[in-house]
Amino acid sequence: MSYAFQAEGLVKSFKETRALDGVDLAARTGTVLGLLGPNGSGKTTTVRVLATLLRPDAGRALVGGLDVVRQAPAVRAQIGLTGQYAAVDEMLTGFENLLMIGRLLGLSRPDARKRAAELLERFALTEAGGRAAGTFSGGMRRRLDLAASLVGRPQVLFLDEPTTGLDPHSRNELWEIVRGLVGEGVTVLLTTQYLEEADQLADEIVVIDKGRVIAGGTPDALKAQVGGQVLELRPQRAEQLELVYGVVASLAGTGTEMTPNGLVSAPVRDVALMPAVVARLEQAGLVVSELSLRGSSLDEVFLTLTGHRTAVTDETEPGVDAGSEAATVKAGV
Amino acid sequence: MATATLTAPTAPAGRVGLLAGLQHTATLTWRNLVQIKHNPMELMDLSVQPIMFLLLFTYVFGGQMSGSTHAYLQFALAGIMVQNGLFATLTTAVGLNSDIQKGVFDRLRSLPIARSAPLAGRVAADLGKQVWSMLLMLGLGLALGFRPDGVAGVVGAVALMVVFALAMSWMMVLVGMVAENAEKVQMLGFVVMFPLTFSSSAFVSVSSMPGWLQAWVKVNPVTSLVDAMRALLVGGPVQGPVVHTLLWAAAIAVVFFPLALRAYQRRS
Numbered sequence A: 001m002s003y004a005f006q007a008e009g010l011v012k013s014f015k016e017t018r019a020l021d022g023v024d025l026a027a028r029t030g031t032v033l034g035l036l037g038p039n040g041s042g043k044t045t046t047v048r049v050l051a052t053l054l055r056p057d058a059g060r061a062l063v064g065g066l067d068v069v070r071q072a073p074a075v076r077a078q079i080g081l082t083g084q085y086a087a088v089d090e091m092l093t094g095f096e097n098l099l100m101i102g103r104l105l106g107l108s109r110p111d112a113r114k115r116a117a118e119l120l121e122r123f124a125l126t127e128a129g130g131r132a133a134g135t136f137s138g139g140m141r142r143r144l145d146l147a148a149s150l151v152g153r154p155q156v157l158f159l160d161e162p163t164t165g166l167d168p169h170s171r172n173e174l175w176e177i178v179r180g181l182v183g184e185g186v187t188v189l190l191t192t193q194y195l196e197e198a199d200q201l202a203d204e205i206v207v208i209d210k211g212r213v214i215a216g217g218t219p220d221a222l223k224a225q226v227g228g229q230v231l232e233l234r235p236q237r238a239e240q241l242e243l244v245y246g247v248v249a250s251l252a253g254t255g256t257e258m259t260p261n262g263l264v265s266a267p268v269r270d271v272a273l274m275p276a277v278v279a280r281l282e283q284a285g286l287v288v289s290e291l292s293l294r295g296s297s298l299d300e301v302f303l304t305l306t307g308h309r310t311a312v313t314d315e316t317e318p319g320v321d322a323g324s325e326a327a328t329v330k331a332g333v
Numbered sequence B: 001m002a003t004a005t006l007t008a009p010t011a012p013a014g015r016v017g018l019l020a021g022l023q024h025t026a027t028l029t030w031r032n033l034v035q036i037k038h039n040p041m042e043l044m045d046l047s048v049q050p051i052m053f054l055l056l057f058t059y060v061f062g063g064q065m066s067g068s069t070h071a072y073l074q075f076a077l078a079g080i081m082v083q084n085g086l087f088a089t090l091t092t093a094v095g096l097n098s099d100i101q102k103g104v105f106d107r108l109r110s111l112p113i114a115r116s117a118p119l120a121g122r123v124a125a126d127l128g129k130q131v132w133s134m135l136l137m138l139g140l141g142l143a144l145g146f147r148p149d150g151v152a153g154v155v156g157a158v159a160l161m162v163v164f165a166l167a168m169s170w171m172m173v174l175v176g177m178v179a180e181n182a183e184k185v186q187m188l189g190f191v192v193m194f195p196l197t198f199s200s201s202a203f204v205s206v207s208s209m210p211g212w213l214q215a216w217v218k219v220n221p222v223t224s225l226v227d228a229m230r231a232l233l234v235g236g237p238v239q240g241p242v243v244h245t246l247l248w249a250a251a252i253a254v255v256f257f258p259l260a261l262r263a264y265q266r267r268s
Helices: A043-050 A072-076 A096-103 A111-120 A138-150 A168-183 A193-199 A219-226 A238-251 A273-283 A298-306 B018-038 B040-066 B067-088 B090-102 B104-109 B115-144 B153-179 B182-198 B209-219 B221-234 B239-266
Strands: A003-014 A017-028 A032-036 A058-064 A079-081 A154-161 A186-193 A204-209 A212-217 A231-236 A265-266 A288-294
Touching: A003 A186, A017 A032, A017 A043, A017 A186, A017 A204, A032 A043, A032 A079, A032 A193, A032 B104, A043 A058, A043 A154, A043 A186, A058 A111, A058 A193, A079 A138, A096 B018, A111 A138, A138 A154, A138 B018, A168 A193, A186 A193, A193 A219, A204 A219, A204 B018, A212 A219, A219 B040, A231 A238, A231 A273, A231 B090, A238 A273, A238 B090, A273 A288, A273 B221, A288 B018, B018 B040, B018 B115, B040 B115, B067 B090, B067 B115, B067 B153, B067 B182, B067 B221, B090 B104, B090 B115, B090 B153, B090 B182, B115 B153, B153 B182, B153 B221, B153 B239, B221 B239
Parallel strands: A032 A186, A032 A204, A079 A154, A154 A186
Antiparallel strands: A003 A017, A003 A058, A204 A212, A231 A265, A231 A288
16 A cells, blocks of 8 residues: 555654554545644644654654655655744735745745745635735735745645635635645644534544544544534423433434433434434424534544543744634534 | 554655755745845844934934934944844844744755755844944944044954854754743844944943943953954054954854754754
8 A cells, every 4th residue: 555654653752742643544545534632632733743844753754655754855845834823924925925935845946936826826715815815814924825835846735724714705716726626636634622524624634632543544443433413402391301312312313311401412313313303393382492503523533542632732832823723613504 | 553663765865955945045045134124124124223313322322422323323333233133133032932932943954855944944034134234334324423443443343243143043943942932032133232332432432330230241242243343444453353253253152053953853
């Protein structure tokens, strides 16, 4: 089997903190590997090791068959990196940012200009291309950042929390772009805090916590392990809790539960469950004051896998943006 | 997961050649200079600040210090240029620090370019800005009645300032690497550069100062630099202060170049 990148037993400590404690992962060529974990779990550190920015204390990593430590310059020629915070030069225009990268990659001036114009076009930035990147919106900046990492047509792309802090529309745009790239044969390592994002984009997911891989597999396998969507209902009259439970249980089957705080919850195995429940409740004359369908959040994944909630600790690495917890988009409907 | 033992073929490490390295440095120098176009504040730093210092010192202090603004300008231009030039070395630290904080530095380091290019490009661009500011001050000085001793002296003075600024750059690279943020770097500018440049022969004759201060002023490298620049610009004993200044520059570079490189490589 051919891997675009792979890591074995990566260990990295910063002072007293062990950021990576033996991380193994691998991605087949032309696939997306989702690296899922909360803040401080070691996602960014993993990316920085694979992108040759950090030397691991132990373990090895290969990108395109090349060792990230011993053959770092050759690895750099194959990769694109888009950081957690948009690493574009705010004082250059969008065009100049891309021109600079092209020139650094050894393109002639005309070729670098052509490539920059091409990428601006592709990312719908042509109009804004003449403005300083500092004036761009968050979504535009991420697109420019991604464009900058694509100037050299990399075979492997590292996307470190590419949608953190983006509004849902910009996030969907970015997802489409990533799908397009994968369609062209690019292999992607995507780190994210959002189960939904990993579910949407990744062929395989690796879940890490405290620098260790705690689970891995396809999104479906992982969801089966931790549970998919959950339907929750609250009867308007508390004494009807058992009646409502009876209706839901007859449709949803095993796993339907009554919670002490007056909710009925049921695992959703079929998209037709919710309309069926609504129709049946209406027939029975039962009124619910609350009806919701929600996906498993990362928090629930962690609770299931580790028995503890996501530990909110800041990345200890220097230069990591502490503000990345902002705008958590819950996986939901 | 990756269960197969990882083996990398012994492909060439792909080191970057000297010519390509120079090309990378040139591109990053361009990048640091073209920023000015989109950042009027930086143009202020480079142009308005030197002009302002020159005008304020000449017209506010001139009459009191030397009896006439013209005589003071003749005396103080070297000092004003040195003060401005030393403050300007802080741009290296601020620029590098902001590149690190914003992630631009990581982007550059993830590219297959010469390791030295991000540093060299920054330092080269900042030296270019130094020369621009100095020419601006010399031009304005000339317009206001400053009369240098000769062209060779002016060229020598500019060159000496560039050499000294280059040595200082490595200290600033270190500061930029280890500082938490750009604001801290600016603070350093005020608490170190202000006393350092004022407690020198830059603006007044040393003999007017109290004895204990004179003792410090005489060993302050800024005094050597100012004396050398002044001698080159308007005449006086040149050799002693120039040699002193070059020795200081060499000493600063010998100490801070390795420290700066070590800090840089520790990030690699």
